[in-house]
Amino acid sequence: xxxxxxxxxxxxxxxxxxxxxxxxxxxxxxxxxxxxxxxxxxxxxxxxxxxxxxxxxxxxxxxxxxxxxxxxxxxxxxxxxxxxxxxxxxxxxxxxxxxxxxxxxxxxxxxxxxxxxxxxxxxxxxxxxxxxxxxxxxxxxxxxxxxxxxxxxxxxxxxxxxxxxxxxxxxxxxxxxxxxxxxxxxxxxxxxxxxxxxxxxxxxxxxxxxxxxxxxxxxxxxxxxxxxxxxxxxxxxxxxxxxxxxxxxxxxxxxxxxxx
Amino acid sequence: xxxxxxxxxxxxxxxxxxxxxxxxxxxxxxxxxxxxxxxxxxxxxxxxxxxxxxxxxxxxxxxxxxxxxxxxxxxxxxxxxxxxxxxxxxxxxxxxxxxxxxxxxxxxxxxxxxxxxxxxxxxxxxxxxxxxxxxxxxxxxxxxxxxxxxxxxxxxxxxxxxxxxxxxxxxxxxxxxxxxxxxxxxxxxxxxxxxxxxxxxxxxxxxxxxxxxxxxxxxxxxxxxxxxxxxxxxxxxxxxxxxxxxxxxxxxxxxxxxxxxxxxxx
Numbered sequence: 001x002x003x004x005x006x007x008x009x010x011x012x013x014x015x016x017x018x019x020x021x022x023x024x025x026x027x028x029x030x031x032x033x034x035x036x037x038x039x040x041x042x043x044x045x046x047x048x049x050x051x052x053x054x055x056x057x058x059x060x061x062x063x064x065x066x067x068x069x070x071x072x073x074x075x076x077x078x079x080x081x082x083x084x085x086x087x088x089x090x091x092x093x094x095x096x097x098x099x100x101x102x103x104x105x106x107x108x109x110x111x112x113x114x115x116x117x118x119x120x121x122x123x124x125x126x127x128x129x130x131x132x133x134x135x136x137x138x139x140x141x142x143x144x145x146x147x148x149x150x151x152x153x154x155x156x157x158x159x160x161x162x163x164x165x166x167x168x169x170x171x172x173x174x175x176x177x178x179x180x181x182x183x184x185x186x187x188x189x190x191x192x193x194x195x196x197x198x199x200x201x202x203x204x205x206x207x208x209x210x211x212x213x214x215x216x217x218x219x220x221x222x223x224x225x226x227x228x229x230x231x232x233x234x235x236x237x238x239x240x241x242x243x244x245x246x247x248x249x250x251x252x253x254x255x256x257x258x259x260x
Numbered sequence: 261x262x263x264x265x266x267x268x269x270x271x272x273x274x275x276x277x278x279x280x281x282x283x284x285x286x287x288x289x290x291x292x293x294x295x296x297x298x299x300x301x302x303x304x305x306x307x308x309x310x311x312x313x314x315x316x317x318x319x320x321x322x323x324x325x326x327x328x329x330x331x332x333x334x335x336x337x338x339x340x341x342x343x344x345x346x347x348x349x350x351x352x353x354x355x356x357x358x359x360x361x362x363x364x365x366x367x368x369x370x371x372x373x374x375x376x377x378x379x380x381x382x383x384x385x386x387x388x389x390x391x392x393x394x395x396x397x398x399x400x401x402x403x404x405x406x407x408x409x410x411x412x413x414x415x416x417x418x419x420x421x422x423x424x425x426x427x428x429x430x431x432x433x434x435x436x437x438x439x440x441x442x443x444x445x446x447x448x449x450x451x452x453x454x455x456x457x458x459x460x461x462x463x464x465x466x467x468x469x470x471x472x473x474x475x476x477x478x479x480x481x482x483x484x485x486x487x488x489x490x491x492x493x494x495x496x497x498x499x500x501x502x503x504x505x506x507x508x509x510x511x512x513x514x515x516x517x518x519x520x521x522x523x524x525x526x
Contacts, residue, residue, distance in 0.1 A: 015441065015465070016465060017463075017464050017465050018464060018465050018468060019464060031499060132463070133437055133460075133461055135399075135400075135437035135438045136400065136401075136437060136438050136439050136440065136461070136463075196460065196485070196486050196488065197289070197486060197487060197488030197489075198285040198286065198288070198289035198487045198488065199282045199283070199285040199286035199289060199485070199487065200282065200285075200485060200486070201281075201282075201285055203488075221464065222464040223463065223464055224462045224463060224464060225462040225463075225464060225467075225492050225493065225496050227462075227491075227492035227493075227495040227496045228462045228488065228489060228492035230492075230495070231488045231489070231491040231492040231495060232488045234292070234491070235289055235292060235293075235487065235488050235491070
């Protein structure tokens with residue numbers, strides 16, 4: 001069983017990306033042996049009301065059992081709590097918020113309120129550090145990357161909130177993990193898509209220093225090749241139980257799935 | 261057969277105390293992926309005693325010597341690019357002679373001098389006379405000067421390649437950061453510029469764009485600092501290409517532009 005927590009459907013505004021339909025995502029999943037994908041609506045990351053993409057996302061997920069929707073929540077817009085209630089009713093595995101893309105202070109009052117609500121609702125909150133390498137972004141794609149300080153701040157805001165952070169590199173992961181208490185860092189999961197393999201061996205190091213239980217399988221497809229996740233795991237020296245935990249166990253385990 | 265055209269090794273005078281582990285990790289991962297030959301370079305002292313991209317002649321020489329020793333100790337799996345700093349012209353030319361005579365199979369230029377600068381012309385003449393390709397570090401669409409390097413982009417490499425049509429150039433790490441679409445447009449019509457697919461970037465659509473711009477005969481597989489992303493691209497190419505085309509990208513194109521008998525199967 002392999003679950004990719006970090007996938008998207010829908011067009012990307014800043015360059016042509018092939019394979020953005022749900023059908024193409026399913027084909028790619030089959031190609032790289034992914035059984036289930038947690039999927040977000042890519043265009044609405046850039047919309048003034050990102051939740052406006054949620055109905056389409058829910059419809060896609062209704063048509064394809066292997067896709068589980070991760071709807072967007074913009075805590076700066078009136079009525080945003082309805083997005084959380086709807087997500088709860090739809091039994092989504094998480095909701096997402098990308099504050100810097102929405103023009104929000106990533107550790108400001110709106111985000112703290114969202115975190116408290118997610119904690120109360122036992123709904124994991126997903127945030128991306130970035131979507132593309134900063135060196136290649138379109139000149140008009142100027143949203144800052146999610147700061148590590150914001151993640152540290154948000155996880156302290158509510159003792160029940162659980163965060164899934166995607167597209168973080170080794171330095172980011174270490175800064176947050178070792179800048180948090182063990183109780184805080186136990187409520188953060190990291191996807192592996194941006195963490196380097198050999199010869200730098202960042203992922204191998206993190207598995208040893210932080211623990212396999214903190215990582216989940218994520219690819220960022222179709223913005224990134226989905227083959228990367230499997231290649232990273234195949235280059236690690238892992239026990240079978242650790243690999244299984246990263247591929248699916250950690251997202252279905254008690255810590256992350258208790259809310260569902 | 262699989263050739264990584266863009267590899268690096270570290271040495272004991274680099275700032276990295278884990279240099280042995282990193283070198284061993286590259287070789288170990290290479291075995292797992294099936295890399296037959298790592299074509300590698302060492303950029304001076306990696307910043308210890310002169311800047312990575314502006315290495316002193318002494319550091320250039322030490323790095324090249326270390327790589328030559330590595331090539332001797334791994335005769336089937338390691339090959340070397342001779343690294344030079346064009347600003348030290350006479351040293352660069354003599355160092356090229358020394359390293360190519362000792363068995364290195366290519367030239368690596370990083371970012372000591374802009375690619376279209378006339379100081380690179382004598383180095384290109386050596387490449388032509390010795391029949392070796394030149395791997396040139398590229399910032400994909402350089403919009404300004406970046407600290408620590410006199411980086412070049414594909415347009416600047418293209419100007420050099422146009423001046424030296426008998427030399428084969430490798431445009432470094434198309435996935436290494438920056439706007440690769442800009443690079444592909446710049447070298448689309450330059451038959452002597454090959455696209456090195458290495459780099460940590462694994463953007464969806466990038467490999468299709470490389471194929472469309474340069475054709476399968478001008479693509480070269482490589483890893484640079486991340487073997488995981490190199491392997492991912494290789495796996496995706498298995499999906500995109502027919503087996504003979506995959507062989508072209510994986511090694512046959514490299515075998516064609518490096519000197520005869522540079523690789524074990526030649």
